[in-house]
Amino acid sequence: MSQTAQSQNLPAAVKERSPFISALVDFWKAFRKNKPAIIGAVIVFFFILLAVFANIIAPQGINNQNINIRLEPPSAQHWLGTDSFGRDIFSRIVFGARLSLRVGFFAVIGSIIFGTFLGVIAGYFGKVIDTVISRFFDILLAFPSILLSIAIVSILGPSLNNALVAIAIVNIPVFGRLVRSRVLTVKEEEYIMAARSIGMGNTRIIFNHILPNSFAPIIVQGTLNIATAILDAAGLGFLGMGAQPPQPEWGTMLSDSRQYITDAPWTVLFPGLAIILVVIGFNLMGDGLRDALDPRMKN
């Protein structure tokens, strides 16, 4: 009876590589071919470096005021010029990377945790629970996201952390719906039926079988959402509903400097460029991840 398996042995090449590594290698092969994705990853990596080593990179502190050098144009001393308080814009942008990346990253993590939780419950248990949660998502999505963020911040009070919380709440349905539809698909797979047939409980099925198979689209959507979270945080900062001066948040910097745009356009130009660049980075990376991880999601 066991003579058969020996004759069906697998090719040697497959045999030697551990499966996890081989999956990673496959992913890398697909990702590497995508030039825009690589550019995006490099940009993101660059900003992460800025954020982590801000203390070393920035030539000055974020709040070194000097009235004598107000609104100076870019020079060898101040690469991106100075603002209305004579602060070095380059240094402030470097430190601002910390704030923006933090908001983008943690807001998305928050949305993913709560969205996944609700999405799994809705998709797995269905019926009334699904209807209630799905309607809740519909209602949240009925508000333009920045408006709902503003409303939430007006309850919590304007600050960067409250803007983070607001953005996280607003994006919960994005992940909730994604995970729900993923769960509905995976739930119909025969290996879920198999898992139930061996007597497995719901919790274990969800954590060991459904979630791992829903992971790729969450990662892709998460990366793209960091981009919008950073944009929204900057928008809130610009409206005075996010980071408060003198915090070097890019949106707040824009709002501080807008009245000087005629005399010192660099005070407005560079914080905006920083936002664009980091958002482009995450967008490119997200598109690349989508193509590499989940070709079906490709538009």
Place this chain on the structure above:
Amino acid sequence: MSEPLLKVENLKKYYPIKNGVLGRVSETVRAVDGVSFSVNEGETLGIVGESGCGKSTTGRMIMRLIEPTEGKVSFEGKNILSLSKSDLRRVRKDIQMIFQDPFASLNPRQTVGKIIEEPMIVHGMGNHKERKQRVEELLELVGLSAYHAKRYPHQFSGGQRQRIGIARALAVRPKLIIADEPVSALDVSVQSQVLNLLQDLQKKFHLTYIFIAHDLSVVRHISNRVGVMYLGKMVEISDSEILYDHPKHPYTKALLSAVPIPDPNSRSERIILSGDVPSPAHPPAGCTFHDRCPVAMDLCAREKPVMKKLEDGRLVSCHLYD
């Protein structure tokens, strides 16, 4: 004869079809419509029928993977349908299932070792080391090798994957295995290997099988008894020797005539059934088979036949044998 291991009585599954704005039930699909049979310890019961006849649904209802609309399923004297969730999980340890599609029934993101180990974790069997040991034993048992445990399902052929599915089913030392078309997705050459494996394992561990298949030839040499289903109903059930040699129900005869016979001298007439299987939402009145039956009588269109026991011990549901 002692009490059977599994007894299924009048099992039904109806699916309502809702329509319109208010969700009125406009019609009902009778996927399984009053099926009864029993399985004795150590034997193999084959259940045969065309696709859509409700045989897989029946198999799944026994484990309550699909909740039955009505009926009774007794396993070792306990009614499975009235068990609490935790009791049900305990019973699922004794009843395991092998699925038709070895590509779909294994989680692509788990290693083979993990797949086979998981039932043991769920039922709290052994510690990590013991379980690992057992995974290796099981792999050898089903004709694979211990080192296969570290691989993922996609690295195996269809036949090998079905062996993995069998190892997973065996992991918790079940008494009854429901095999839902375990070989129909496989190449013919691999089919007999898997069938032989199942028979060897049955002898070794004194297993009881319910073997679901869509054609009679596959079931023939593995089953002690065979039941034939048509449109959610059991039409004939008997010892396989008797059934294969002298089929009584016209539908069984038709199915059997479609099985190729390796003897060129035997010239049995092939019975071609006219028409398609009717929709289970609109089963014909009377005997559900009457509109395709070559020997239908007036009575058949009017009255539903009931199961009758013939002298040779077989049960058949047909007006011919009233």
Place this chain on the structure above:
Amino acid sequence: MLSYSIKRVLMLIPVLLGMTLIVFAIIHAIPGNPALTILGTKATPEAIQNLNRSLGLDQPWYIQYFTYLKHILSGDLGTSIQTNTPIANQIWPHLAATIELSFVAMIIAVVVGINAGIISAWKKNSVLDYTAMIVALIGVSMPIFWLGLLEQWAFSVKLNWLPSIGRMDIISNVQPITNLYLIDTLLEGQLDQFWMVLRHLILPSIALATIPTAIIARMTRSSMLEVLKSDYIRTAKAKGQRMFWIVYKYALKNAFIPILTVIGLQTGLLLGGAILTETIFGWPGIGLYIYNAIQYRDYPVIQSGILVIAFIFVMVNFIVDLLYGLIDPRIKYR
């Protein structure tokens, strides 16, 4: 189709109710006593109690909610703390300004976006395609308030081509009839005023249109690429039809559904983006109305402003959903 429409209407009700509940909850979750906010810190306890009673704030929350709901249904959107006038009377001019701005922005987005997408798909992998897609990428990644500031700087301050603030010149007075000034000036037959209003619209509507344009362009390109690969396009080509006609007639017809979806979704972005755009361009729309209310902590205005925008957004998506059913009979409810 009829059953689909009825279902869609029935689904609308819980969403609208939920919206009012959320807006109601937001105002009630705001820390601090509204009476204190209205009367100021020097108010006597009796005055506060009286105001609480007259505002119904001494009732349990669900009674308050039903009262609130009753008011909304009767068209009462509350009273502005800042101006002490009914919000319902103030809101239409603001709303009209926003609708005018959003509508022009949407036209720009659809015309530019769809054409850019079609050309990109048609001339796939050409320099034109790459340029369009890079511009689109920058477009979706851009903070629109920043773009607005740069526009003002370049076209108003430096070049002095276009006005940068408001809906019209300070000295002119357009007679509000519908409050949609483009229409009002035409009704009055004042073409010079029409031209003046249009000039005021250019900069803010371009800023507002940027993100939707970029998204529509990307979406059109990818759905066009799908369609261009299909058999009936190949057949049309084989029959010797001119590529220009094939692309615009056949392909666009089939790519319309995904594009319609995006347009529906972009309305939300436009209405949300309006608050940023209007703040920068001093555009007296509902976004600026809410923004000013935030500065004054005029909570009834914030509440009703948000509610009105959300209501419009939901209704636009409702209409888009109904259009699906009309355009593509294959689409069934869920």
